[in-house]
Amino acid sequence: ISDPAARFKEGQQVEGRILKIESHLIVVTLKRSLIQSTLPIITQYDVKPGTYSHGYVIAIQPDACFVGFYNMVSGKVPQGELNSKTTKDATLLYRLGQVVKCRILSSHPEKKSLI
Numbered sequence: 001i002s003d004p005a006a007r008f009k010e011g012q013q014v015e016g017r018i019l020k021i022e023s024h025l026i027v028v029t030l031k032r033s034l035i036q037s038t039l040p041i042i043t044q045y046d047v048k049p050g051t052y053s054h055g056y057v058i059a060i061q062p063d064a065c066f067v068g069f070y071n072m073v074s075g076k077v078p079q080g081e082l083n084s085k086t087t088k089d090a091t092l093l094y095r096l097g098q099v100v101k102c103r104i105l106s107s108h109p110e111k112k113s114l115i
Helices: none
Strands: 017-022 025-029 052-061 064-068 074-078 099-103
Touching: 064 099
Parallel strands: none
Antiparallel strands: 017 025, 052 064, 052 099, 064 074
16 A cells, blocks of 8 residues: 555554564554465464465565565575466566465475475
């Protein structure tokens, strides 16, 4: 939302979900697809391979896409796993903040890594 003041009124109740807490900053999402998701919520790097979850795009490179989950957990989606047969450039397929459904291929809690 580029102009939250135009969409929400002061005192209006909204349903949200906390994405992360950093020192004195609380980041909340109002994206319906994340709030209403029935898939498991990923909050740590110890995730069983094959698990599906919703995340959001936090960075895009031509050869990969990085997806954020809750509690500052993130993972990399390599080019070969991107859902497109027409182009291999992730910058043309995704945009920052876009909600995506992901399948965890591997989890390495000691390295804080998800693929």
